[in-house]
Amino acid sequence: MTNAAIAAIFEHIADLLEFRGENVFRVRAYRNAARTVGSMVESLTSIRADRPLTDLDGIGSDLAARIGELLDTGKLALLDELKASVPAVAFDLMRVPGLGPKKAKVLIEGLNLSSLDDLEQACRDGRVKGLKGFGAKTESAILENIGFAKSPDRDRLLWNDADAIIQELLGWMRACPAVRRIDGAGSWRRGRETVGDLDLLVESDAPTVVMDHLRAWKETTSVLLSGDTKTSIRGPQGVQIDLRVIDAESYGAALQYFTGSKEHNVKLRSRARDRGLSINEYGVHRIPSDDRGGGAADVRHAGIAGRSEADVYAAVGLPWIPPEIREGGAEILLAERNSLPHLVELGEIRGDLHMHTNATDGEDTLGEMVRAAIERGLAYIAVTDHSQRVTMAHGLDRKRLLAQWSEIDRLNDSLAAEGDPPIVVLKGIEVDMLEKGGLDLPDELLEKADWVVASLHYGQNQPRDRITARIIEAIENPNVSVIGHPTGRLINRRQAYEVDIEAVIEAAARSGTFLEINANPWRLDLDDHHAAAAKKAGVKLVISTDAHSTRGLDVMRCGILQARRAGLEAKDVANTQTLAQLKKLMKK
Numbered sequence: 101m102t103n104a105a106i107a108a109i110f111e112h113i114a115d116l117l118e119f120r121g122e123n124v125f126r127v128r129a130y131r132n133a134a135r136t137v138g139s140m141v142e143s144l145t146s147i148r149a150d151r152p153l154t155d156l157d158g159i160g161s162d163l164a165a166r167i168g169e170l171l172d173t174g175k176l177a178l179l180d181e182l183k184a185s186v187p188a189v190a191f192d193l194m195r196v197p198g199l200g201p202k203k204a205k206v207l208i209e210g211l212n213l214s215s216l217d218d219l220e221q222a223c224r225d226g227r228v229k230g231l232k233g234f235g236a237k238t239e240s241a242i243l244e245n246i247g248f249a250k251s252p253d254r255d256r257l258l259w260n261d262a263d264a265i266i267q268e269l270l271g272w273m274r275a276c277p278a279v280r281r282i283d284g285a286g287s288w289r290r291g292r293e294t295v296g297d298l299d300l301l302v303e304s305d306a307p308t309v310v311m312d313h314l315r316a317w318k319e320t321t322s323v324l325l326s327g328d329t330k331t332s333i334r335g336p337q338g339v340q341i342d343l344r345v346i347d348a349e350s351y352g353a354a355l356q357y358f359t360g361s362k363e364h365n366v367k368l369r370s371r372a373r374d375r376g377l378s379i380n381e382y383g384v385h386r387i388p389s390d391d392r393g394g395g396a397a398d399v400r401h402a403g404i405a406g407r408s409e410a411d412v413y414a415a416v417g418l419p420w421i422p423p424e425i426r427e428g429g430a431e432i433l434l435a436e437r438n439s440l441p442h443l444v445e446l447g448e449i450r451g452d453l454h455m456h457t458n459a460t461d462g463e464d465t466l467g468e469m470v471r472a473a474i475e476r477g478l479a480y481i482a483v484t485d486h487s488q489r490v491t492m493a494h495g496l497d498r499k500r501l502l503a504q505w506s507e508i509d510r511l512n513d514s515l516a517a518e519g520d521p522p523i524v525v526l527k528g529i530e531v532d533m534l535e536k537g538g539l540d541l542p543d544e545l546l547e548k549a550d551w552v553v554a555s556l557h558y559g560q561n562q563p564r565d566r567i568t569a570r571i572i573e574a575i576e577n578p579n580v581s582v583i584g585h586p587t588g589r590l591i592n593r594r595q596a597y598e599v600d601i602e603a604v605i606e607a608a609a610r611s612g613t614f615l616e617i618n619a620n621p622w623r624l625d626l627d628d629h630h631a632a633a634a635k636k637a638g639v640k641l642v643i644s645t646d647a648h649s650t651r652g653l654d655v656m657r658c659g660i661l662q663a664r665r666a667g668l669e670a671k672d673v674a675n676t677q678t679l680a681q682l683k684k685l686m687k688k
C-alpha cells in the first residue's frame with residue numbers, strides 16, 4: 101500500500117470522526133498524520149523495515165498500529181466501523197468544495213437529504229439559507245460548486261499520486277525476466293494534472309508470464325480482465341491498471357497510440373490519410389489505392405513503421421513530439437514547421453523561490469531547508485514564510501521577519517566563509533494581499549527583502565472585480581517580485597476564486613512582475629492554459645515548490661510537467677537563470 105493511499109485513508113477517517121462530532125484532537129491527529137505520510141518520499145514499508153514508525157513526526161503508537169494494520173492487511177477495521185456509522189450521502193456532500201463534515205451533518209439532519217440532487221433542490225428552494233450557520237451566500241456558493249462534486253473527474257488521482265503507484269509497479273514488473281521493455285503511457289505520460297486509469301506497455305515474447313507477474317503484485321486487489329495480451333487489474337486506491345504486451349516491431353506504434361491524447365491521435369490519423377497512409381496501434385500502413393474505406397485499420401502488423409515512436413512520426417513527415425504537448429492543439433503544425441518548443445527540463449532549474457520553514461507552518465528549520473536545497477543541486481533559494489495575517493500558520497510580524505533575515509545573513513556569511521558558497525539564500529516573504537486591499541507588511545520593510553511573493557489567502561469569496569483589483573494592486577507594487585498561486589484553486593478540492601486572469605497577465609506584463617507556477621500537486625497554479633497565455637504576453641514565469649518541508653522540494657518536477665504542457669522553454673522561466681541574470685530580470 102502506497103503512502104498516498106494511507107494518507108487518503110487517514111484524511112477520510114478525520115472527516116468521518118469530525119462528522120460524528122468526535123474529539124477535535126483526535127481529528128487533528130489524523131489530519132496531521134495524513135499530511136506527514138502524504139509528503140514522504142520513502143515508503144512506509146521500507147521505513148518500518150528499519151526503524152519504529154513512532155520515530156516519525158506526529159505518529160504515536162496508536163497511529164503506528166493503524167499503519168501497521170494497513171500495511172499488513174490492506175484494510176483498517178476502524179475505517180469500516182466508521183463508514184458503517186455514517187450515512188452514504190455524507191460522503192457525497194463532503195465533496196462539495198466548502199462543505200466540511202460539520203456543515204454536511206447540519207444539512208443532512210436539518211433537511212433530511214439523501215443525495216446531492218436533494219441538496220441542489222433544497223438550495224433552489226431557498227431552504228438551506230434558513231439553517232443555523234448558513235446564509236444566502238453559502239447557499240449560492242453550494243449551488244455554484246455542486247457540479248464540481250458531481251463531476252466524474254473527482255475520482256481521478258493527482259499526477260503525483262499516480263506516479264507513486266506507477267513507479268512502484270514498474271519496479272515490480274522489471275523484476276520479471278520476461279519483461280524486455282516497459283513504459284507507462286496515457287495521461288500519466290502526458291503529465292496531466294490528474295490521471296484516471298494507468299496504462300502500461302510491455303515488450304515480451306512471453307505474455308502469459310508477464311501477466312501472471314502483474315496478477316501476483318501485492319497491490320493487486322482484483323483482476324478485471326485477463327486476455328491473451330491484455331490484463332486489467334484494480335490496484336491501490338481503486339485505480340484501474342491496464343497492461344498490454346506488444347511485439348517489438350509494433351512497440352513504438354502502441355506507445356504512441358496509448359499515450360494519446362485522443363485529439364492528438366485524430367489529427368495524426370487525418371494527416372496520415374492525406375498521405376495515403378493509416379495509423380493504428382500496430383503500425384503505419386499504406387492504404388491500397390482501391391481501398392476507399394478504412395479497411396487498412398484492421399491490419400495487425402507494423403507495416404512500414406512501428407518499432408519506435410520516432411518512426412511513426414517520421415512516416416507522416418514529422419519530428420517526434422514530446423508527450424506533454426500531445427493535446428491536439430498547435431503541436432502538429434509546429435512540428436511540421438520544425439518549430440516545436442525546446443521544453444524546459446528539471447535539470448535546467450537553478451533556484452527555488454517559494455518555501456516555508458518551521459518559523460511559520462513549515463516542518464523543518466531554515467538550516468534543514470538550506471541543506472536539502474544544496475543536496476538537490478540548487479544554486480539559490482528564497483525563504484518565503486507567511487506574513488502576520490496568516491494567523492493559522494503563525495505568520496511573521498516585522499520583528500520576527502527581521503530576526504529571520506539576520507539569521508539568513510549569518511547563514512550566507514558562513515556559507516561564503518570558505519570561498520564560493522554552494523548556495524545563496526535570498527531573504528524573502530510570502531506577504532498576504534489583505535481583504536481590504538494593500539499588503540500585510542509595510543513597503544519600507546518589503547523594500548529590504550530580496551524576493552517578495554504576494555499571495556491571496558483570505559477573502560476568496562469576494563466578487564471578481566474586487567479580487568482582480570487586489571491582485572493588480574499587488575502586481576503594481578514595486579516591491580512585489582511574483583504573484584504566488586495566482587488563481588487559488590486546489591485540484592479536486594476547491595475551485596479557483598473569481599478573477600479576471602487576462603487583466604492579471606496584462607498587468608504583470610506591463611510592470612515586469614513574474615507569475616508563479618506553484619508546483620504543489622494540489623495546486624499546479626497557474627495551469628497550462630494560463631501559463632501559455634502569460635508567456636504569449638511576455639510575462640516570465642517562476643516555477644516554485646512552495647515546500648513546507650525538505651521533502652516538499654521534490655515536487656519541482658510536477659511544476660516542470662505543467663510548464664512543459666504550457667509549451668514553456670527555459671528562457672520563459674526566470675528560475676532557470678543564474679542569480680545574476682534573475683536579478684536583471686526583476687523589476688527593481
Ligand SMILES: [Zn+2]
Nearest residue numbers: 530555584585
Ligand atoms: Zn500561499
Ligand SMILES: [Zn+2]
Nearest residue numbers: 454456530646
Ligand atoms: Zn507558500
